[in-house]
Amino acid sequence: MTTATDAPFRVTLLGSGMPSPDPLRFGPATLIEAGSQKILVDAGRGATIRLSQLGIPIGSIDLMLLTHFHSDHVAGLPDIWLTGWLGGKFGGRTRPMRVLGPKGTLHLTHHLEEAFGADIAIRIADEGLPPDGARIDADEFERDGVIHDRDGLRVTCFEVDHGDRVKPAFGYRFDHAGKSAVLSGDTRYCENLVAHADGVDLLVHEVAMTSPASMAIERIRRVMEHHSTPADAARVFARCTPLLAVYNHLVLISDGVNATPSVQELIDATRQEYAGAFVVGEDLMAFCP
Template sequence: MRSLLGAVVAVVVCVVAGSPPAAAAEMKVTLLGTGTPTPRLSSFSASTLIEAGPERLLFDLGRGSTIRLFQKSIPLGSITAHFLTHLHSDHVVGLPDMWLSGWIGTPWASRKGPMVVFGPKGTVAMTENLTKAFSEDIRIRIDDEHYPPEGVAFAAADIGPGVVYERNGVRVSAIEVNHGEKIKPALGYVVEFDGKKVVLSGDTKPDPRVEKAAEGADLLIHEVAVIDPELIKTYPNYRAIEDHHTSPEEAGRIFTEAKPKLAVYSHIVFATVKPVQDVPEEALIARTRTSYQGPLVVGRDLTSFVISDHVAAFAPDGSPITPLTGSH
């Protein structure tokens, strides 16, 4: 695995034009997509950007991740590595867009080297089949627009638990999580830099491995699910969906035990009989407060966090957010 990782990181493209990466001693986290397969305009599906030193790391590539990066003036080709938690469509449907659009010779893309992708078993096969599926597009663009073939190659690796990426002082470790008996392996990630730690739960039922990994973390980004019982009567498949995720009460208990500096909800499953365009925060907060009184942010697309000697949260418009506490 280490020889493969060495080959992978050797071809990582350097950062090109766009908004500057996080300062040397900081980590910056941006929620690009906080939603699910539900096609809400306000919450694209799962994707999180972490910037640490010169590294720009993208976790999951849900619907609209390229659009959110464009909104942040971050060139698609400047992402140094991509990590998948599992292969459900709402976590990978944006991969072909990131891959192919990121290759286009423009100020907002221009990947010159292979797209570095880490994920559970099946990731390499997926990239190989995508290359076959888009072979005509690739042929035409090389022939007609003279893009470098290296920029549309994949440097992909199937990974398991453990350290999977180390570069420029940034360490990424994968942890196995419980997203159900038939969705294996499913991964969460721990990102460490300059004594700081961010934990992403991935899609999971309540899992002590997430709790342990997140002990004392600066930021714990955890999924959550609220499903109307009436909906399950009409659409029984929602029972399986509910069984594969974490309720607000369960998430609150994890936050209470792990004691991160800040707990954040993302990948918010919110399903009602009559679909709603926006996820109401009140239902999540009230149920979470039955088991957790610490600082909490309900993530929205483009909510961001800067981790230095403390954790600062910012709304999509850049204004500061005061995390909610049990006293509010």
């Protein structure tokens, strides 16, 4: 791994949290910078704020990728889209925003355009903003494969297992300048993820943890059954042997009586199964494969 400063290939965690509001961990969103390209994977709560903290204009995002349609992963999409269109140094997009994701992406983006139609019309008439900047150029896919290949960056989508009823759900692999990074998306232990992340330089993986006592509660058990436990993730790490594994989208659950698992408990549980290099991600952490 190289340092994150001025690197040609960088992965930054804009949001490492879960649906519950948390000022320290915003909703799931990850920024990929490869050469001159900026790609955002998911748009959880607060993604625009994290981009602003980094000094990255929201309107400079070249491509938005979606992993699936749970609200905590797409709630910030209108904010990225419309704030990136506004005037000022934080916006300035004059071309349609490109969005690519699983089947259902066209439905989502079409209805967002309808829902914000009044705002768009007012701003075009009142502020003279360019109409093309308010459009969404969306496309979708249904199976594994290369979905973006431009200027030395290749992006491959692959299906993951976020539960029997949570479909579609995908992860992404990024290959650039001889280096590679994989984002697991939301998933249980998944052989397809292992196959696409084998030997990767950087593996960014979701994780969920709760106390044994909390597993007796049906609501919590149902959530846990849709995610990877530390043991599940450690098994993936051991199979894939990344140079570095990073925990992201931390789903640390309390039932209100038993304590929320701590980061140290998460580390300890992982170390029972995996001895390689890994870190627990936090918002604004950056990694260079």
